Amino acid sequence: MKPSNTIVRVYRGNITESIHRVHLAVVNTKGSLLHSAGDPQLLTFARSTAKLIQALPVIESGAAEHFGLGDAEIALCCASHNGEAEHVNAAQGILGKLGFHHEHLQCGAHEPYHAPTAQAMRERGEAPTTLHNNCSGKHSGMLALCAHLGASPDTYMSLQHPVQQLMLDAVCAMSDIPKSQMELGVDGCGVPVFGMPINHLALAFARLGSPEALPELRANACQRIVAAVRKYPQYLAGSDRFDTQLIEVTQGRIIGKMGAEGIFALTVPDKGLGLVLKIEDGNQRALYPAVIEALKQLDLLSAAEVSQLAAFHTPTVHNWQGTEVGIIRPDFQL
């Protein structure tokens, strides 16, 4: 595998203790590569970045309209959310509209990502439910599509289920990968996950933000998703989260989504661009520093915006006592 010299350094004191290598692809809506670092065709999994694409059939099928899903609920379908009150309530809201409840969600339960929310629950002796799972919005969207199709909700996570087949079709079409060539695995939350070269995922995001050349039904669904996330960035992630703040700071000029194992995909609708960045080793700590640095160097973020995102750009490293012992800094030129 071709090594990348596009790196993020983790300093302790005055020296580099560890480094993270970065692969990057920036493409337009035709899939032409405009910028790259490392291997722009690196094969990896889209993980949760695919959620914005997977939401397409929920809208295109008429399920969203039939069940009256609002923009906050659509944004939640695209989320790796924090498990804060508004996220849990919105997931419960979607399920209520379907006549379902949290036990229909098969994503499993984990503590809210939002540490104060998790801490408060522990203090109340309250166990997390499937609603707190960061993927509960995506799974609720899957159940909405399932209910609208009249398919069984018991097996909605299986690759053969019509819900997963529709989502696979959407991801294949948006990324220009034939169905036979899409790599498939199982995600953290149990559903199929999509493996493809990062430049193809970037193409899907370019088209999501600038869908003019797509068929009308799909173009409308893309616009609905981008508008929903732009209007309700808090529902895409939550308090103190980069995905939310990137949208807020750029006033919706950039819409991006993180995924597990250090992947980030974003669209800049006004420029017709899609960008995907993968930390080779999968470590999240290098992800936002690298994304912000890349956006800065590509003139997609202003100096003022970079400064507003400074805590994500060059985060400090603390030890058990809370003492500052180091810093994380991108160190590359595109």
Next chain:
Amino acid sequence: MKPSNTIVRVYRGNITESIHRVHLAVVNTKGSLLHSAGDPQLLTFARSTAKLIQALPVIESGAAEHFGLGDAEIALCCASHNGEAEHVNAAQGILGKLGFHHEHLQCGAHEPYHAPTAQAMRERGEAPTTLHNNCSGKHSGMLALCAHLGASPDTYMSLQHPVQQLMLDAVCAMSDIPKSQMELGVDGCGVPVFGMPINHLALAFARLGSPEALPELRANACQRIVAAVRKYPQYLAGSDRFDTQLIEVTQGRIIGKMGAEGIFALTVPDKGLGLVLKIEDGNQRALYPAVIEALKQLDLLSAAEVSQLAAFHTPTVHNWQGTEVGIIRPDFQL
């Protein structure tokens, strides 16, 4: 920085989702490089691998003898332990011999590494103390040295304190790094941490296991440390931990220690070898797979021993539901 093609792959389904690069140095007691991968002079921090070297002045000063520290207690001084009952009791035991208690430890408190112990404490509503901190043995050893020197226990973590100066001297001498060239930072537990090229740390470990050429006082202290850890591997780490099992499986033929940010240092006393392996990006998940694979290829572990360590060699990856979704596999030839 020179990229390494010595890698560990993290698979999800059939494809590689992330990779980790490995740097390796194997040296003899004269510091001659016998084997390498990536950059054998990579500069990084020794982190907790240095604990076995830092224990030297606790013995050489006469503190260990004066306070009657036993072999299990010496092993705990070298540990990043699990916070299990025997570890907490041993740390308390050392402090008791000094007339100190857990509030003299300045390492901070965190939940035991050993998940069942942490879970049981949570269920009992019991908060962790400094005794549960994985470094409480090292800090207790520092306090033993401090008390024996008649120095103030209030400032024992400061670089200028005689305890830290003696430990710095020992690390410099064992690794052949002049004091003026040793890089210093602050560790997770607040004390100074030592930055040096990995081949120099490997030299310190070669000498630790085969100290014949060292001055008698130091050679005896090295032998005491190796013998203590060999006799009480459970005190070096704990249940389900690699460091403990590596010693048990090899019946003490190999003595090794992990450190944070993906570093491992070991000695093979019978062969006069020291080996240091660093995961470039600092991720622990790739560390034991790489160490075992390197030891296997260097004929330092038998096939039967590798097989006994299989759960550390090629660990499976699970998702929130506990489903097996991937595997971690070393992929290199030294």
